[in-house]
Amino acid sequence: MSKLGVAVKRILVGRPQRSDRLQSTLLSKRIALPVFASDAMSSVAYAPEEIFLTLSVAGVAAYSLSPWIGLAVVVVLLTVVTSYRQNVHAYPSGGGDYEVATVNLGRRAGLTVASALLVDYTLTVAVSISAAAANIGALVPFVATHKVGFAVVAIALLTTVNLRGIRESGTAFAIPVYAFMIGIGTMILWGLTRILLLGQDVHTASTDLHLVAEGDAFTGMALVLLVLRAFTQGAAALTGVEAISNGVPAFRKPKSKNAATTLLLLGTISVAMFMGLIALAQLTGVKIAEDPARQFPDAPPGYVQQTMVAQLADAVFSGFRPGFFFVVVMTALILVLAANTAFNGFPVLGSILSQDRFLPRQLHTRGDRLAFSNGILILAALAIVLVIGFQAEVTRLIPLYTVGVFVSFTLSQTGMVRHWKRLLADETDPAARRRMRRSQTINGFGAIMTGTVLVTVLITKFLLGAWIAIAAMAGFYVLMVAIQKHYDRVSAELQAGESDAVLPSRNHGVVLVSTLHKPTLRALAYARAARPDVLEAVTVNVDDADTKKLFRDWEKRKIPVALKVVESPYREITKPVLDYVKRIRSDNPRDVVTVYIPEYVVGHWWEQLLHNQSALRLKSRLLFQPGVMVTSVPWQLDSSQRSHVLSPHYAPGASRRGYPSMQQLPGESGSPAEPVPAAVRAGKPRKDDRVS
Known part of the structure; x- marks a missing residue:
């Protein structure tokens, strides 16, 4: 508010009044x-x-x-x-x-x-x-x-x-x-x-x-x-x-x-x-x-x-x-x-x-x-x-x-x-x-x-x-x-059984990418810090020129995460991503898929109407997919920061917003991880795309 x-x-x-003042x-x-x-x-x-x-x-x-x-x-x-x-x-x-x-x-x-x-x-x-x-x-x-x-x-x-x-x-x-x-x-x-x-x-x-x-x-x-x-x-x-x-x-x-x-x-x-x-x-x-x-x-x-x-x-x-x-x-x-x-x-x-x-x-x-x-x-x-x-x-x-x-x-x-x-x-x-x-x-x-x-x-x-x-x-x-x-039905469904504590075999991370900007870099950094068993970046090709530019920027920055392209002949975004995630689940039913979605945080209600609409639609659909976790990675725009005083000091090697930089993660030493060979254009995930 x-x-x-x-x-x-x-x-x-x-x-507001404290709860202990009820008497x-x-x-x-x-x-x-x-x-x-x-x-x-x-x-x-x-x-x-x-x-x-x-x-x-x-x-x-x-x-x-x-x-x-x-x-x-x-x-x-x-x-x-x-x-x-x-x-x-x-x-x-x-x-x-x-x-x-x-x-x-x-x-x-x-x-x-x-x-x-x-x-x-x-x-x-x-x-x-x-x-x-x-x-x-x-x-x-x-x-x-x-x-x-x-x-x-x-x-x-x-x-x-x-x-x-x-x-x-x-x-x-x-x-x-x-x-x-x-x-x-x-x-x-x-x-x-x-x-x-x-x-x-x-x-x-x-x-x-x-x-x-x-x-x-x-x-x-x-x-x-x-x-x-x-x-x-x-x-x-x-x-x-x-x-x-x-x-x-x-x-x-x-x-x-x-x-x-x-x-x-x-x-x-x-x-x-x-x-x-x-x-x-x-x-x-x-x-x-x-x-x-x-x-x-x-x-x-x-x-x-x-x-x-x-x-x-x-x-x-x-x-x-x-x-x-x-x-x-x-x-x-x-x-x-x-x-x-x-x-x-x-x-x-x-x-x-x-x-x-x-x-x-x-x-x-x-x-x-x-x-x-x-x-x-x-x-x-x-x-x-x-x-x-x-x-x-x-x-x-x-x-x-x-x-x-x-x-x-x-x-x-x-x-x-x-x-x-x-x-x-x-x-x-x-x-x-x-x-x-x-x-x-x-x-x-x-x-x-x-x-x-x-x-x-x-x-x-x-x-x-x-x-x-x-x-x-x-x-x-x-x-x-x-x-x-309804409450009784939900309670019955949420009742924990003996088999509900079994861990998934692997965590397959997917970072959704539209443009290589600061929110995307933050989402990639956060996803790498979470260390999933498999990590890949996915973009939807709705414009060939924009996709080629994204590839050039990706290789120029030498980002150590595979970038995959999902084709969308009808210029949709939500359905191709859903189909891709479903294929990951069908190939490995015991895996859990974590989808990382970069989002803007704005300071005014009218700005919300201009941003995050694709992310909102994606999240609302992904939440209905079994075995899929949705993680929003926020990027605070200046309008959301005006009421806060930012600290002038940033830790060495940190990004402007306080997250680890793409090239160095906590716990890693030396040079950046070896980049994945050429970016991949594929309709199905490769099982050997793992974080180094």
């Missing part, structure tokens, strides 16, 4: 809460709105069902939080749902959970950033008309911050997350105070608008399906709860206890804000329509529907504009930062899966700042694809969103039931058995609740987009199985 590239990387990412990156509860719980808490910015948006199809009368739907979501949320508190104590290693399902339900269930979580984390980023664009658009019309561009830039910035490391990103995100909690909490309390205690009328911009239902009256089964769909939309409030169970290793000791406490705080705060917003929306009469232009026939000209949070903030803080701006800005920020939960969960899960050989091993490697950089970059790329594909529309992304998370919830809780059953079989202490029974009951109830929601989601959202999430999960599943099969 160039100096400029390194400087930019250091500015964006920071200086210093662990999080306290006050930092872990915004890092891991920002997704779940931020969902209150759009989950209540999604309930009202879905019910608006049946008209304003259906809004009376919103508190009951909200209560149903709260019951499921509290059940999941309580269940996951059991998980973090039982499995504190960080595998989370994947580990629970794999250990208790088998590999297939574990891979299903892993696939669901990978999809869910990706959607978390896309949905959160898209929701942030919608909220900021309430203040900045430019963002409202350029949501996709804003979302892509936001993901890029979030990626950069996360590449700096979990502790640094957590510290940076803590202030806006806590500010969001204060802003939403203050708005709810002040709004309820104005309405219930002071008796004031608090009206939003949409309170007095007439909401027209879409289609005929909703009754019977149609209304039931609508309510179920509204419930599944509101169930987006549960997303992100599982992230803490995956991030237990990032907590300070005692890890499990701190993670469980953070989960409890997450559940309490999320429930309070979620139900508070629904209550405030009911009391103010706010209306949200799927199609404002058609469902609000009496809307004033140029009416633009703002988000529910923006409308409520505008109404509650009607006489205090800074309060409105604070809530809207903090809501937009928390929605951006909510994606940070995925940026912490996806890379850790990817690292665990790579350890189990289900994903590429590169995902297991920590970057300069002790973060799983490759996983962060992959997540950002996938999220950008989703944002562009769905035009940053929250309503279009939400149906895809909750499928994956409830698949992982259901399988995880089912796995925990089997976990406690296995422990109960060996436990004899009555007190311990009672605790296990209680935990098993909690996880069993959680499995039933989340399974019910999963079935509901599949019924109500399958055709609305849930099938895309299911297809993506299936794709991840197949990909991971294929990757593991």
Whole structure:
């Protein structure tokens, strides 16, 4: 990497950290809460709105069902939080749902959970950033008309911050997350105070608008399906709860206890804000329509529907504009930062899966700042694809969103039931058995609740987009199985046997020559220093004049290596060399052939396009030949040396670049080796061409 590239990387990412500093990156509860719980808490910015948006199809009368739907979501949320508190104590290693399902339900269930979580984390980023664009658009019309561009830039910035490391990103995100909690909490309390205690009328911009239902009256089964769909939309409030169970290793000791406490705080705060917003929306009469232009026939000209949070903030803080701006800005920020939960969960899960050989091993490697950089970059790329594909529309992304998370919830809780059953079989202490029974009951109830929601989601959202999430999960599943099969196959092939230690009978060296210049002389010198049993230089004749000149220069320098010419009537280089090497191997199957390729080392990327293309093609083809070793002999051009200070002293008899000269090798004395008689023009190697 160039100096400029390194400087930019250091500015964006920071200086590398030593591996032994990993312990210093662990999080306290006050930092872990915004890092891991920002997704779940931020969902209150759009989950209540999604309930009202879905019910608006049946008209304003259906809004009376919103508190009951909200209560149903709260019951499921509290059940999941309580269940996951059991998980973090039982499995504190960080595998989370994947580990629970794999250990208790088998590999297939574990891979299903892993696939669901990978999809869910990706959607978390896309949905959160898209929701942030919608909220900021309430203040900045430019963002409202350029949501996709804003979302892509936001993901890029979030990626950069996360590449700096979990502790640094957590510290940076803590202030806006806590500010969001204060802003939403203050708005709810002040709004309820104005309405219930002071008796004031608090009206939003949409309170007095007439909401027209879409289609005929909703009754019977149609209304039931609508309510179920509204419930599944509101169930987006549960997303992100599982992230803490995956991030237990990032907590300070005692890890499990701190993670469980953070989960409890997450559940309490999320429930309070979620139900508070629904209550405030009911009391103010706010209306949200799927199609404002058609469902609000009496809307004033140029009416633009703002988000529910923006409308409520505008109404509650009607006489205090800074309060409105604070809530809207903090809501937009928390929605951006909510994606940070995925940026912490996806890379850790990817690292665990790579350890189990289900994903590429590169995902297991920590970057300069002790973060799983490759996983962060992959997540950002996938999220950008989703944002562009769905035009940053929250309503279009939400149906895809909750499928994956409830698949992982259901399988995880089912796995925990089997976990406690296995422990109960060996436990004899009555007190311990009672605790296990209680935990098993909690996880069993959680499995039933989340399974019910999963079935509901599949019924109500399958055709609305849930099938895309299911297809993506299936794709991840197949990909991971294929990757593991590949690693298993490679491992089996690399297993050393008794016959694999047999030495080759001889080493046949071949130096590829195009022109007699410094890189060629270095390659010849290096090849001679390696002392193969047979050494020859090979050139491909694509131009008779150039080949004759090479012969004259070769004999003039009296180079003690046979030069052979391989004819190329079609002016190819790669195929004639490959055929020649194959003939060496076919004549002497027990020999190993070492091909020495001179290469330029350049200092700029554009120079690489102008050099080494033939060498690159040759190397890529030779690597597939059994019994053939490829050795690159570099020659550093001046452009690659400008950042280095060359020593002014050179050993006697050394070349300019520090390699032995052609005429004298270390360990040789006297005059140069006797030159091989006349250069050879041949299509097959001669067995007596040996180094003197």
